[in-house]
Amino acid sequence: MTLTGVDVAEHNSAESCWVIVHGKAYDVTEFLPEHPGGMKIILKYAGKDATDEFDPIHPPDTLDKFLDKSKHLGPVDMSTVKVEQKKESPEEKTRQEMIALKPPLSQCYNLLDFEAVAKRVMKKTAWAYYSSAADDEITMRENHAAFQRIWFRPKILVDVEKVDFSTTMLGTKVDMPFYVTATALGKLGHPEGEVLLTRASKKHNVVQMIPTLASCSFDEIMDAAEGDQVQWLQLYVNKDREITKRIVQHAEKRGCKALFITFTDEGSNVQNGEETDNSQGAARAISSFIDPALSWKDIPWFQGITKMPILLKGVQRVEDVLKAIEAGVQGVVLSNHGGRQLEFARSAIEVLAETMPVLKQMGLEDKIEIYVDGGVRRGTDILKALCMGAKGVGIGRPFLYAMSAYGPEGVDRAMALLRDELEMNMRLIGCTSVAELNPSLIDVRSLTSHGNGVPTDVLSKSVYDRLQSPAQRPKPKL
Template sequence: LLSECFNLHDFEAIARRTMKKGAWGYYSSAADDEITLRENHSAYHRIWFRPQILVDVANIDLSTTMLGTKVDAPFYVTATALGKLGHPEGEVLLTRAARSHNIIQMIPTLASCSFDELVDARQGDQVQWLQLYVNKDRDITKRIVQTAERRGCKGLFITVDAPQLGRREKDMRLKFTDSGSNVQKGTKTDNTQGAARAISSFIDPSLSWADIPWFQSITKMPIILKGVQRVEDVLRAVEAGVQGVVLSNHGGRQLDFARSGIEILAETMPVLRQHGLDKKIDVFVDGGVRRGTDIIKAMCLGAKGVGIGRPFLYAMSTYGQAGVERVMQLLKDEMEMNMRLIGCAKIEDLHPGLLDTRGLFVHSNSTPVDSLSHITYDPLVVPSQ
């Protein structure tokens, strides 16, 4: 039963047992030995809290502002491709769930639903961003960006960590065939090498810093580089005049042995502060977030928001929109309780002093005990779909 899913790991365990194997293979796979996939999550285990006491925590306020939008919690639905692999209705369910929790959805270039469907599903003053894979044909890219702006998207997140597809062996082995996706028209697909390869051949590997002014000339949306992995590039992004970066390694799906977003965040924010640049650029982070405490840690370190991908896909694939909403609620509940326990009533009051990060930069190859490839919850509850 949905009400018996007590945390995000439960959804993953059920998804693994019940999803079609090609879909599970595509969503869950990561590059090479999946070391970065696991590190994304375990890095959070190397950060501890230093709670402060005797603070009035009767009322906890999780609301915050991301790129000018007031949201009810500091996490957003990040872009993930091929939603219809998991559920016949696809990403539109994420749009509706995001609405009900007043959080932002990032629309993926490679969504199964069409861009129009996802924008049309928006309600009231709901806010969406666009995630962009840059097409070799820049006219197509320009059209996508300008359509997004015209249709009300409030941020352009350009993916910069994928000049070539990472090698996801689970996905390749399961030889998924790409039916029902909304891949860019006119693109030839190769369905024999897994889902990711089938849909990615249009992406331009020549994308470089020199292209940023062109993007700035074709849109007024804030531009955010998604997939930044070192502080030097954050500084370069400030210089280039973009509004933000997402510290991300693409959920471990691209370069194996890329460091976790949370570690890069801990490296980045002190340097930005030291140079007085922390107000000049908004820093987001994603990858491996499974607990409210993970989100709190990222916000303490100075993130403006935290992206979550796979957990929403697993919840959508097993329980549809209700599952996604439950995941969002669980995260909010975990955040509220743990904010109280560390002695902080508001997101803006979170600060690095609430954390002990001494162990963060000390890497070990231990596997997280709670989840990912090592879940042993028994007996498993079979979802009623």
């Protein structure tokens, strides 16, 4: 039976709440208290078409997976659904003007340029989610600033006519020593979401890490891959281990080449531009399924359900790297989750500086692959990490900004710019291959001192969206 808009509109309260998504009606009444984003956002669309609100946040298979089939009410005759005329707000009018006036893509010369443009053209709530981090955002800014305390010691009179910065990651040959790391909610920035990043990764022959909290479904992202393109899975572990097992084994069956288990707290400590019922930010809300009881004792269980290489993402101290080696995993990602978790967590590059000398002293540097993410914005940042012993680096937000500002062409140019920077700076430090990068080429003495003699990063400073104190109320009119 086909429902009408009038049928659905009658169910517009917490006592009986129906919504329309992609021309089908769903009874979400019983789900209201369980919705990670709170009841308020669903009730806003009770009895109405919620498709526009649903799409940027949820993979298309969400309702099929998580809402009992008895609550799937069937198709709706959309010609009978009242179309609400959305009045363009002054804010949206200004944003559209900024989109029309945005600089040509050719004027973006580095990754921070994309961030500057994205700040002006993205919707306020989307920008708030992509750009924000925990508490005072000190850790997020330190992730980038830490790279600026590392200096090069370049070699001269080296034949650098031919430069090769290809490498291998977990046995996969890649053209550049970075991967597209997992970031949530890609459709907030572009309607195609993560599949756009899949296509760019293929073009530039780099690995894409598929996020648990993607806007596109896992299968959509896998289906967008071409040929022998390599993808990894980033996994937030569900409290229900059977669900986790199904996800992991399905990923392996579909051809994922590695499993990155992400150790984090329950949800994310992230600010957000839109209120939710639990007042804890969008990321904490959408990731509330994450198991806070996850521990070292669970690693053997994962090793028993998959043959994929297992890596631990979110390691922040050398002692845990040693535990990872002892546990028999294939790698770790040194990461503080982009500054979205614990404020005053050290940057990954600083943890790398602590880790590699210990591993070398113990003869363990070849027992595990070390990756870092957070704050990488330049080709020089990548080279510094590799000189220190990292196998590669993960880059996330810059590609979201490029995608949000310029679509697929933006991501393509962002990766091409990194390629150009890598080539130029490999020549300038006197290296022709990744194998030649080593600690003698850098000076890290300032990295852990946290002194004040750090050059000001003008581009980063101008782009940074400063936190605001509560505004004073206007004086009442007499």
